[in-house]
Amino acid sequence: MKKLEIITRPFKVEAVKEALAHLGIKGMTLTDVKGFGRQMGHKEVYRGAEYEVDFLPKVKMEVILDDSLVDQAIDAVIKAARTNRVGDGKIFVYPVENAVRIRTGESGDQAI
Amino acid sequence: MEGLLELSYALDTFYFLLSGLLVMWMAAGFTMLESGLVRSKNTVEILTKNVALYSIACIMYMLVGYNIMYGDGGSIIPGISFLVSGDNTVAQVVAGGEDAPYYSNISDFFFQVVFVATAMSIISGAVAERMKLWSFLLFAVVLTGVLYPVHGYWTWGGGFLDELGYADYAGSGIVHMAGAAAALAGVILLGPRKGKYGPDGKVNAIPGANMPLATLGMLILWMGWFGFNGGSELRISDVESANAVAQVFANTNIAAASGLVVALIVSRIWFGKADLTMALNGALAGLVAITAEPSLPPMILASFIGAVGGAIVVGSIVLLDRIKIDDPVGAISAHGVAGVWGLLAVLLSNPDATLGGQLAGIAVIFVWIFGASLAVWFAIKSIMGIRVSEEEEYEGLDMVDCGMNAYPEFVGSKGAK
Numbered sequence: 192m193k194k195l196e197i198i199t200r201p202f203k204v205e206a207v208k209e210a211l212a213h214l215g216i217k218g219m220t221l222t223d224v225k226g227f228g229r230q231m232g233h234k235e236v237y238r239g240a241e242y243e244v245d246f247l248p249k250v251k252m253e254v255i256l257d258d259s260l261v262d263q264a265i266d267a268v269i270k271a272a273r274t275n276r277v278g279d280g281k282i283f284v285y286p287v288e289n290a291v292r293i294r295t296g297e298s299g300d301q302a303i
Numbered sequence: 304m305e306g307l308l309e310l311s312y313a314l315d316t317f318y319f320l321l322s323g324l325l326v327m328w329m330a331a332g333f334t335m336l337e338s339g340l341v342r343s344k345n346t347v348e349i350l351t352k353n354v355a356l357y358s359i360a361c362i363m364y365m366l367v368g369y370n371i372m373y374g375d376g377g378s379i380i381p382g383i384s385f386l387v388s389g390d391n392t393v394a395q396v397v398a399g400g401e402d403a404p405y406y407s408n409i410s411d412f413f414f415q416v417v418f419v420a421t422a423m424s425i426i427s428g429a430v431a432e433r434m435k436l437w438s439f440l441l442f443a444v445v446l447t448g449v450l451y452p453v454h455g456y457w458t459w460g461g462g463f464l465d466e467l468g469y470a471d472y473a474g475s476g477i478v479h480m481a482g483a484a485a486a487l488a489g490v491i492l493l494g495p496r497k498g499k500y501g502p503d504g505k506v507n508a509i510p511g512a513n514m515p516l517a518t519l520g521m522l523i524l525w526m527g528w529f530g531f532n533g534g535s536e537l538r539i540s541d542v543e544s545a546n547a548v549a550q551v552f553a554n555t556n557i558a559a560a561s562g563l564v565v566a567l568i569v570s571r572i573w574f575g576k577a578d579l580t581m582a583l584n585g586a587l588a589g590l591v592a593i594t595a596e597p598s599l600p601p602m603i604l605a606s607f608i609g610a611v612g613g614a615i616v617v618g619s620i621v622l623l624d625r626i627k628i629d630d631p632v633g634a635i636s637a638h639g640v641a642g643v644w645g646l647l648a649v650l651l652s653n654p655d656a657t658l659g660g661q662l663a664g665i666a667v668i669f670v671w672i673f674g675a676s677l678a679v680w681f682a683i684k685s686i687m688g689i690r691v692s693e694e695e696e697y698e699g700l701d702m703v704d705c706g707m708n709a710y711p712e713f714v715g716s717k718g719a720k
Binding site: 235236237238239240241242 | 506507508509510570573574575576578580581617620621624633
């Protein structure tokens with residue numbers, strides 16, 4: 192069981208969600224986040240004074256899936272979220288020890 | 304004939320009251336403009352300052368201000384008396400002739416009281432985000448009760464500046480530059496907002512919280528200005544006056560439009576992007592500039608006067624930042640610098656105005672209001688302080704002065720479900 196943590200551009204959320212849904216993934220959690228990577232921030236001007244926008248708005252999507260789906264899911268996300276410009280985001284893969292469905296008490300693969 | 308005189312008296316009074324109503328609404332314009340250009344943690348406090356200063360101005364002007372401004376005095380020392388009452392009788396009105404009153408005295412009071420409130424509104428934006436609420440309101444008592452009425456007496460009240468031929472139709476200097484001068488004195492004593500200027504001369508931007516409100520505020524001011532300038536014709540009930548009022552409306556409008564377009568283009572060329580806040584200031588600068596003489600210029604000249612106002616306001620805002628005069632809303636530039644330009648531009652269309660008279664008016668009003676304000680701000684600073692502590696400034700004046708947030712559901716657990 193793995194967790195994919197996908198950092199992507201806010202306007203790519205729908206495309207990534209659709210791509211993952213096609214693989215049969217039934218749930219995910221989404222958070223609005225801010226951050227920077229290699230693109231760093233950029234400068235804007237307000238009333239003649241420059242200011243840096245260091246942290247750009249991104250979305251973090253968290254998905255728990257079976258080990259067998261990980262490679263397909265990564266490919267699907269890349270295909271959906273890539274624009275080829277700096278700032279497309281990242282995918283982190285984590286091992287997950289267990290999962291429990293609160294309503295029924297089911298655990299393991301049954302719970303995702 | 305008597306019926307006609309009564310009717311025209313009623314019409315001119317009605318026009319005066321309606322103009323005053325429009326100027327009253329400028330309080331809403333300033334309130335929205337300022338609340339849009341400060342950070343959200345200072346919203347409630349700037350709203351409170353604006354509604355309170357308006358109300359204080361009304362009370363002080365009734366108690367003593369109006370009587371200082373329009374009482375009997377020498378050419379320099381104004382008279383003093385208290386409260387305003389009494390109006391014209393039918394007999395006085397229907398007597399006709401040059402000296403017969405043609406509008407109600409109380410309507411004159413109403414029109415004048417909203418002007419003093421406007422002058423005070425200019426100040427609140429410049430000292431925003433760091434001045435103590437009650438120190439500011441105490442200053443409002445002094446400015447609206449005494450300081451403004453004194454130079455008002457020297458000019459519109461018939462004092463020595465009037466005798467010198469100083470021409471200021473609706474108050475580019477008397478209202479706008481005066482407000483800016485008081486604001487400048489306050490800002491110098493107060494110092495800039497924490498974090499505005501870096502150690503090596505770097506100017507940091509502190510973006511305002513709400514651009515829709517700032518824009519609405521500017522448009523409300525633009526609308527109110529038709530009363531501000533249009534009402535200052537003081538009369539509408541004959542062909543000449545009616546034509547003059549129409550010219551004033553058209554000129555006021557075109558000056559604002561020209562100021563906005565020029566400020567927008569200048570900011571796009573200078574900074575690389577179209578800065579909305581500069582465009583808002585540009586419209587206001589155009590309005591302030593045309594206020595000194597909106598009735599005589601043809602529209603194309605009014606457009607030029609407004610356009611120059613829009614250009615100099617952008618330069619002035621950047622320049623004031625370079626010398627660390629922190630004015631969050633650009634009030635000193637839009638009302639002060641553009642006001643001076645407007646007073647000089649009177650010479651372009653008014654053959655009776657003289658350079659000497661205009662310069663004397665600018666110098667006297669500026670020195671009087673800047674000097675007196677500096678003394679009053681300093682006295683208030685010595686008694687109760689004028690600036691909140693550094694910690695309070697970071698927390699925001701809303702919680703410190705008013706104990707509430709503008710949008711409690713968006714800031715943490717307080718009030719959130």
